[in-house]
Amino acid sequence: MTIGKMLRPAGPRSQRMVVRHFAATAIACLTAFAIANSAFAAPCDELLHLKVQDTAIDLAQAVAAGSYRPSPADEVRDMPAFCRLHGTISPVAGSSIGLELWPPEAGWNGKIEMFGNGGYSSKISYASLAEQLKRGYAVLGTDTGHSGDDPGFASGHPEAIVDWGHRAVHASIVAAKPIVASFYGQSARRSYFAGCSTGGHQALMEAQRYPQDFDGIIAGDPGNNRTHQNAGFLWQFVSNHRKDANATQIIPPAKLAMVSAAVIKACRGRDAGLATDKFLTDPETCSFQPKDLLCKAGDAADCLTQEQADALSTMYGGARNPRTGEIIYYGWPKGSENSGQVVKILPGWSLYWADPADAAKPARSNFWKVWAFDDPNWDWRGFDFDAGMKAVDDRLAPAINAMSPDLSKFIAAGGKLIQYHGLADPVVPPRGSIDYFERVQVFEAKSKEAAADVSADHYRLFLVPGMEHCKGGEGANVFDAQQALEDWVENGKAPAAIVATKFVNDKREDGIAFSRPLCPYPSQARFSGTGDPNDAASFSCKPGPRYARPLVSPAYLR
Secondary structure (H helix, E strand, O other): OOHHHHEOOOOOHHHOOEEEEOOOOOEEEEOOOOHHHOOOOOOHHHHHHOOEOOEEEEEEEEEOOEEEEEEOOEEEEEEOOEEEEEEEEOOOOOOOEEEEEEOEOOOOOOEEEEEOOOOOOOOOOHHHHHHHHOOOOEEEEEOOOOOOOOHHHHOOOHHHHHHHHHHHHHHHHHHHHHHHHHHHOOOOOEEEEEEEOHHHHHHHHHHHHOOOOOOEEEEEOOOOOHHHHHHHHHHHHHHOEOOOOOOOEOOOHHHHHHHHHHHHHHHOOOOOOOOOOOOOOOHHHOOOOHHHHEOOOOOOOOOEOHHHHHHHHHHHHOEEOOOOOOEEEOOOOOOOOOOOOOOOOOOHHHHOOOEOOEOOOOOOHHHHHHHHOOOOOOOHHHOOOOHHHHHHHHHHHHHHOOOOOOOHHHHHOOOEEEEEEEOOOOOOOOHHHHHHHHHHHHHHHHHHOOOOOHHHHOEEEEEEOOEOOOOOEOOOOEOOHHHHHHHHHHHOOOOOOEEEEEEHHHOHHHOEEEEEEEOEOOEEEEEOOOOOOOOHHHEEEEEOOOOOOOOOOHHHOO
16 A cells, blocks of 8 residues: 555645745645655644544644653653654554654654564553654654553453554554655655564564565564463473462572572583683583482572472473473573563562462463463463463464564565574573574575575574573673664675673673674674683684574474
């Protein structure tokens, strides 16, 4: 659908002409056609009356430069003047998608940047919008079609699952493009998407399902195999709780720090990293076993009982089909057990192996009660990881999983994709990103009858040693994927490496602790043996281990 067809000024023809006079010789006319080619812009307040397909604009507010509160809980500072637009998109009955669009009044760089969401939350990252607005982007976010942060929002609202799964991001960027064209009198020359966690899930969904929406996409720590990620959380819970009336916990959260310290001590420096690292460069190669921590004289804070060691081994092994033994979902990486700089509520695995508000209940219970089975009496004790998992996939995978390795249409449209994943992520296992990348390789190689690595010209994966979920952690965890992506999209310069920095206390103002290059998988950063080991310049990208066979059974990759 063309922009001209989507954008229709309201009222009779005599009222549909919006005219602005400039002191020079220009006269702008916004009409029902060819708006993207117009040389003139519409003022912010007039956009309130703009007609965009399936969209009602309910706020068009000129915001002066300075500090601004887009919501009572949020404040953004040092802002340039911009036009704040909010609209509601209703592409089908039962769908109500909120759009938030901020084009700058001056200094627009000709680009739109959209940001993803986190978890099941409707919250828009105003801080992300503000950061890129200051750099000249027209910035965009969505509430994904609901309010709140618990999957219970879908109770009685089945279209909200589809909105959250894939429709909201697509509908938002489709609506935003003609609005931006109207505001500036010309279409955006580039559009980008950046997201992590659920935002990374949204990113891969866009590349797979809506390949022409964005020129460049950043997918961080993506939870794209969503039905199985929730099964992974449930597996952690079942593995760490006795099936008694109180669902008694086996390994207490307090022991995770001890476990993680033992893992790092056992494996750092033996996985292509440095012996002084406080993190693992390649958790897949770590040989630590829970039995190494068995108590010798009864339960204690610095050891594991046999029951605890068995539970930990089961969690490391990942969710399995009890009938076939097939892997349903990955175990979380060694070294991530106590990751905790991102979320302070509970450390590492314990944030998701149970409901933070009630340790006797699994996390995301409403995913199972509302989304998967539409049964308010669903009980974790009766869940069957065989037939139950298939039933969940049959019901939800087509709407909420982003697993297709076919990126051919995205590639044909000229799209570029940068994916990254923290190797100490306690929320989304990084092996999922590796396996997805490898599946894309295999798909493209077969379709082109070519060798592996055929995707290097449009898709690269960067693993981030020591980084937790999207940020934080002991490794170098701050890097500019956006600049790398734009250099690739706009200048044809594929990223051979991206420099990442670890700041002292994770605060930029406290100075740099060290830096490392992030290398495109399967390469790894290796110390040259000379120079400063805290300087990325002393490292180079060398061939690393390749994990060419996905762990998860093909039946669970849909």
